[in-house]
Amino acid sequence: MRSGVIDLEAYYAKTSYSSLRALFYFYDKLYTCNFYEFERDQLHREGGSLKHYDKIKLLVDHELLEVIDRNALDKSLVKDDRLQLFLKILDEKESDYSKKYNILREASSRLYNNSRENASIEEIVSVDNHVTNLRNSHRYLISVRERLYGIILSANLEQEIYPTLSMDSFDCLDFTEKKTFICNILVRNIPIPDESIPLIDIIQYKNEEVNKLHYKRLLAWMNRFSKEDLNESEIVEEIESLLEENRRALTLAGMKYRLINMEFALKILPNIIEKLAKLKFSELFEPYIKMRQAKISLFEDEVKAKGNELAFIVNLQKK
Structure with a gap:
C-alpha cells in the first residue's frame, strides 16, 4: 500500500477537491494531521463551505483519508537536530506567518553555514535569496509542515509516508529523501480528473488489469532511479x-x-x-x-x- 500525507490547509478552496482526488491515482491512502482545524474553518468561518467539507468528510468516512492526532505523535523518534529545530518553530502558537518565515529564513541560513562551511558566498546568497523569495508564500509554509509531518508519521507508523505537495528545492535542509522528490514530480504530471469521473474509478484505476503492470513497473523504476547520483534539476x-x-x-x-x-x-x-x-x-x-x-x-x-x-x-x- 502506498500512502501519502496532506496538509488540509492547502485544500481550503472548493476548487482544490479535484486536485486532491487526483492523488488517488497514485496513492492508496492519505493521512492528515489537521482535519479538525479544517472542519472548524469550513463550518464556522466566513468563506467556508459545507458542501466542500462534506466531500472531504466522505473520504474520512470511507477510510481513504485517515485523521491523525498530531499531539499523540512521538516527535522524539525523529533523530535529526535540524528537523527538530523546524518542528519547534512550526509548533509555536504563532499566527503571524511573516514572523515564522523570518525565523525559518534565519534558521536555514544558520544551518546552511554550519553544515556547509566550504560553500561559496554566491551559493549562500543563492539559498538565502531563494528562502527570501518564498517567505511570503503561504503554500511554502504548508509544504514544509507537510514534509515534517510526513517524516514524523513515517517514524511513528514505521512505513513510508510521502508528502504530496510539490515544493521547490530546498537542498540545504535535506527535508526529504530523493524518492520523495521523484514521487512529487510524477504526481505533478498526473492530470486533474474531470468532476464527472467517479472517485471509485480513480481509486481502482491502478488496480485494473491493464494498468496494474504499468503501476508496478513505475514503482520499481522509482526505487532504482532514486539510487542514481543525480541532483534535483537532473x-x-x-x-x-x-x-x-x-x-x-x-x-x-x-x-x-x-x-x-x-x-x-x-x-x-x-x-x-x-x-x-x-x-x-x-x-x-x-x-x-x-x-x-x-x-x-x-x-x-x-x-x-x-x-x-x-x-x-x-x-x-x-x-
Whole structure:
C-alpha cells in the first residue's frame, strides 16, 4: 500500500477537491494531521463551505483519508537536530506567518553555514535569496509542515509516508529523501480528473488489469532511479525526457496499429475473399496469422520503448 500525507490547509478552496482526488491515482491512502482545524474553518468561518467539507468528510468516512492526532505523535523518534529545530518553530502558537518565515529564513541560513562551511558566498546568497523569495508564500509554509509531518508519521507508523505537495528545492535542509522528490514530480504530471469521473474509478484505476503492470513497473523504476547520483534539476530533466520519449513511442505505435488495420481492410480482406472463391482453404488463415504476428511485434515494441517505466503516467495524461 502506498500512502501519502496532506496538509488540509492547502485544500481550503472548493476548487482544490479535484486536485486532491487526483492523488488517488497514485496513492492508496492519505493521512492528515489537521482535519479538525479544517472542519472548524469550513463550518464556522466566513468563506467556508459545507458542501466542500462534506466531500472531504466522505473520504474520512470511507477510510481513504485517515485523521491523525498530531499531539499523540512521538516527535522524539525523529533523530535529526535540524528537523527538530523546524518542528519547534512550526509548533509555536504563532499566527503571524511573516514572523515564522523570518525565523525559518534565519534558521536555514544558520544551518546552511554550519553544515556547509566550504560553500561559496554566491551559493549562500543563492539559498538565502531563494528562502527570501518564498517567505511570503503561504503554500511554502504548508509544504514544509507537510514534509515534517510526513517524516514524523513515517517514524511513528514505521512505513513510508510521502508528502504530496510539490515544493521547490530546498537542498540545504535535506527535508526529504530523493524518492520523495521523484514521487512529487510524477504526481505533478498526473492530470486533474474531470468532476464527472467517479472517485471509485480513480481509486481502482491502478488496480485494473491493464494498468496494474504499468503501476508496478513505475514503482520499481522509482526505487532504482532514486539510487542514481543525480541532483534535483537532473531528476526533473530525466523524468520529463522519459515521459516525452514514451509519448512519442506510443504515438508511433498508434500509427503502426492504424496502418495494420488499413492494410487488413484494403489488402488482406480482398485476398481472403479471393481464396474463399477459389476454395484455397489451406491458405485462408495466412493473412490472419500475419496480422497477428504484426500486432505481437507492435506490442513488443511498446514494451521495449524507452520511457515505458513511466507509461502509467503517460496513459493517465491520455485519458
